[in-house]
Amino acid sequence: MKKKLLKLLKTLKNFFVNPHLVICFAIAWIITNGWAYASLVLGTRFGIKWLTVVAGAYIAVLYSPLCAEGILTFIIAIGLMKLLFPKDEKTLRLIRVYFRRYKTRFLRSLRNRKKKKSASRNM
Numbered sequence: 001m002k003k004k005l006l007k008l009l010k011t012l013k014n015f016f017v018n019p020h021l022v023i024c025f026a027i028a029w030i031i032t033n034g035w036a037y038a039s040l041v042l043g044t045r046f047g048i049k050w051l052t053v054v055a056g057a058y059i060a061v062l063y064s065p066l067c068a069e070g071i072l073t074f075i076i077a078i079g080l081m082k083l084l085f086p087k088d089e090k091t092l093r094l095i096r097v098y099f100r101r102y103k104t105r106f107l108r109s110l111r112n113r114k115k116k117k118s119a120s121r122n123m
Contacts, residue, residue: 011094015091020081020085020088024078024081024084027077028076028080031076032072032073032076033073036055036058036059039051043055
């Protein structure tokens with residue numbers, strides 16, 4: 001159990017510290033969030049009211065618990081990685097493996113819910 005956990009942690013560390021993924025994640029973060037922070041600073045500095053209001057509203061939405069911006073940022077980062085670094089097969093293979101694994105788990109849980117719901121209706 002301990003060896004399995006250590007192997008998983010090492011794999012995740014290597015995945016998240018990969019320079020290609022870090023570059024793509026930084027670009028994706030600028031696309032989804034960074035523009036708002038830069039706009040807030042520039043709007044405040046130069047007295048551009050509308051820019052400050054738009055950036056402040058977007059940042060306020062980012063801090064709401066229902067905002068899925070982190071998921072979107074990660075999806076964009078993976079897309080950028082496939083586009084910018086198509087030869088980084090090790091990382092892309094790892095992404096495919098985990099995507100298939102979690103997709104299978106998700107679909108299995110949906111089937112189980114459907115079975116439970118139909119079983120409870122039949123009672």
